[in-house]
Amino acid sequence: MEQTKPPRADRQLSSEKAEAILEGGMQEFLAHGYAATSMDRVAIAAGVSKATVYSHFQDKEGLFIALIQRLVEGKFRSVFGPANAQVLQTAPEIVLRDLANRLLDTCMNEPQFLNFMRVILGESGRFPQLARAFVRNIEQTSFKRLRQYFTTCPQLKLSDPEATARIFIGTLVHFMIVQEMLHGKDIVPMERARLIENLVKLIINQAEKT
Amino acid sequence: MEQTKPPRADRQLSSEKAEAILEGGMQEFLAHGYAATSMDRVAIAAGVSKATVYSHFQDKEGLFIALIQRLVEGKFRSVFGPANAQVLQTAPEIVLRDLANRLLDTCMNEPQFLNFMRVILGESGRFPQLARAFVRNIEQTSFKRLRQYFTTCPQLKLSDPEATARIFIGTLVHFMIVQEMLHGKDIVPMERARLIENLVKLIINQAEKT
DNA sequence: TCAATGAACTGAACTGTATAGTTTAGTTAG
DNA sequence: CTAACTAAACTATACAGTTCAGTTCATTGA
Known part of the structure; x- marks a missing residue:
């Protein structure tokens, strides 16, 4: 099967990716805790490349803090x-x-x-x-x-x-x-x-x- | 120093070392959590070689469980x-x-x-x-x-x-x-x-x- | 209408370090 | 003599974070 048809052309909008990363990070960090979560698995869970994760967030700690802050101020308030x-x-x-x-x-x-x-x-x-x-x-x-x-x-x-x-x-x-x-x-x-x-x-x- | 009765059946390991390992493990695990604790640092904190740690406890999880069980049943009861x-x-x-x-x-x-x-x-x-x-x-x-x-x-x-x-x-x-x-x-x-x-x-x- | 540009993104390789757990050769002490 | 122990090297894996060549796509300009 040589098909390479990209089924859907997503618009390249940074905020959508950031959202996906936060969502994937939430899954991983809430399931495994901070230390046991790997950035590779966050990227996979977010459906995004690792480089994209690091273009939106400074490092693991930065993503974690941004994510928990968001949950504290929004979802679980x-x-x-x-x-x-x-x-x-x-x-x-x-x-x-x-x-x-x-x-x-x-x-x-x-x-x-x-x-x-x-x-x-x-x-x-x-x-x-x-x-x-x-x-x-x-x-x-x-x-x-x-x-x-x-x-x-x-x-x-x-x-x-x-x-x-x-x-x-x-x-x-x-x-x-x-x-x-x-x-x-x-x-x-x-x-x-x-x-x-x-x-x-x-x-x-x-x-x-x- | 009075010595402990030498039991023979299983392996006879020094209970002093086991004690030291549990003590060192406590310091490390309580300070950094499970995932962020390394067995090398546990051995150092216990003043014991890494091989000795693994001769007393099956693996990281086994040490952690033994340690927390002990704390739950003793120190913090x-x-x-x-x-x-x-x-x-x-x-x-x-x-x-x-x-x-x-x-x-x-x-x-x-x-x-x-x-x-x-x-x-x-x-x-x-x-x-x-x-x-x-x-x-x-x-x-x-x-x-x-x-x-x-x-x-x-x-x-x-x-x-x-x-x-x-x-x-x-x-x-x-x-x-x-x-x-x-x-x-x-x-x-x-x-x-x-x-x-x-x-x-x-x-x-x-x-x-x- | 059609390139051309450029920014966002990808995948994969890569660096350097840390890790769990094992092995080995040698040391200590009862 | 022997069994516990040590130090250190070792295996194999995983990780954080970077780099880079290449892809996608919307916007521009003609």
Whole structure:
């Protein structure tokens, strides 16, 4: 078969290649971590020549940083869910339960999210700027949103909304880490709904008490 | 120096060398992660020849697994602190506050602990058996201990001690991850005592309510 | 309409270094 | 004497990053 027909003539646009490289780099880096990822495999995954990779990004570290920054600022920023508008009309019990469920759902529905967290946590010693970007874009945002809700919700009068927000998010994130990331589901089983129910009640009762 | 009993069946290798290799491997693997650690540097760190490393351990993966298993079962098992005996006489408020402080202290006092967690979390996708060993030896143990306390403490009558234990530990572990591991101290500052105070009050009030 | 230009890209070879793991010849110590 | 150990060389592979000759294609200019 001597055919060499190029089936499709792609327009040579630099930004499309850059996009493909970031996409291929995401696959590789999230699957194997920083050190175990090779630039040859990134180029193959991106469907691009190695030289093109190095014409768009300075080096392996530069690609990795650009890639993680992008994920932190875009793709995974929505993990902690957007706040609805008329939540203040709804009972806090329901709002909080829904929020918790949405937060944990997002981790399951984004299959890459667990690997993303693994890379962020595993490389947080060698790439502290990426860890800080994660905190700034994801943790801080969710703290702020929840504290805001705790502060403005008429039925809730918490003495320290910020600390309560930390307890809420911390409980759920740790649950996700132990059950999913560390494969603890069968070792320390716990129904998601049961944990959420207790967490929500703890906060509601606290508010009623004051 | 008293000598060890010379067993004969299998190969008899010096346990001192094995110890040194595990120690050197710990330094290297915890500092650089699995993929970025070289066996040459492990041998140098252990003060041992490379051939000796391979006579004690089958390969890099075998050394890594043996090493992490050991850390999980020994060195870092105490992180979540031993339970005292006469705690049941003390007010729960004080017991829980002390427990939380001890838990967070241990992370600071064991400077390697953060890197240990980074490796466990970062490699949990490629070494699920190590992640499970971590859950079995550290998370499960602390859940059990705290649930036991919640169940037996006369002043506390929690409706779900297991879930409450998860909330307690999850809040503290997440705090440690965000503030220390992800370098979030300056981005999302939070006094440790303030968080602990709120967490403890949340649980105490819940108990009084019932 | 048709070259001609030039920038983006390709594939493959290439450099230099690092790696996992083995082998060998020789040394130490019980 | 022997078994653990050492130092160093060695094999074979992989990697980051570069170079280069050649291809593709859109734009230009006549």
